[in-house]
Amino acid sequence: MYRPRDTRRDQLVAEVTNDLRKYAADAQQVGHAFANLHGLGPTDLHALIAVMDAELLGDPTTPGRLGEQLNLSSGSVTALIDRLERAGHIRRDRDTADRRKILLHYAEPGAALAMEFFQPLGRRTDTVMADFTDDELETVHRFIAAMSTSLRQHRDAVRAARPGTAPPR
């Protein structure tokens, strides 16, 4: 079978694949920088992001869900939350509806630090986006969203094949 190589198409696919890997690595580095600045371990960083994400979506996490996301045992989650609460990054609130649950909220000292850290980054990314037309951003949106979907499908397929890990909820 004939497989054309070195076409523009091949090169583009390779470049985009590479871009994605590099982007993920760079994002991680930025996270690391933030964590180091505030004396946080890698787990603490991921936890903060998860808590913030959930709160932005209007659906605060609980220790249980956090543990699933980060693949931590319940004991580790308790220790983790203790740490973050002691450091002033998050706050525990009991759910008024189901009083077994604890809702995790971003607390003030930490939120302010995060703002200070990420605001300059936001300005940079705004500048980048200014170089793209609406239609181009639409294309980017379509692409990344589709890639995300692929990732999730792959993850679910893998989990289904080996029922060792927690299935999706």
Place this chain on the structure above:
Amino acid sequence: MYRPRDTRRDQLVAEVTNDLRKYAADAQQVGHAFANLHGLGPTDLHALIAVMDAELLGDPTTPGRLGEQLNLSSGSVTALIDRLERAGHIRRDRDTADRRKILLHYAEPGAALAMEFFQPLGRRTDTVMADFTDDELETVHRFIAAMSTSLRQHRDAVRAARPGTAPPR
């Protein structure tokens, strides 16, 4: 000053920003799935990715560089490499040019597992890319590369602002 809200533009920017965050989170989940499948901790996973990346670029890492990337002390790096070597994922080779250095290579049992895991994902992403024209992929490439650059600039700016070492955990 008048700031238009809810324009298509605003919505696009918000969507893309959200896409990027979600993509990073999904990629992380996939990594987690792989790690769980093979009994690897989060550090081990990052280390494997770094080793593989470096090798693909034709410039194998060393324990020292790995420690910098993962923010690990030299002692932890040694333990980490011991672990991965014992599990058959990587291999130590002494550099013939500078015999103080150790070059880290992907070893066979681990490489095969990674292939098996990621090949289906590659097929999925190929399918996604097939839905985009060359020009669209070019746009995506330009966008992600520019975003990566922003991330690195931000990271460097932050590092420059706070020289010296990270505060203690």
Place this chain on the structure above:
DNA sequence: TCCATGTATCTCGAAAATCGAGACTATCGA
């Protein structure tokens, strides 16, 4: 050549994070 200095990795004891089974409390359905 020889020595001083610097770089790269490893050793080892102490500290920290994580695990996992069990306890405790709250909720929900019968």
Place this chain on the structure above:
DNA sequence: TCGATAGTCTCGATTTTCGAGATACATGGA
């Protein structure tokens, strides 16, 4: 009300990481 279940926490054991030396090789100058 009672039993089953869900969500979180406690605590001892295990794993991972830290960080200060120790060791080995490299490099440059006297």
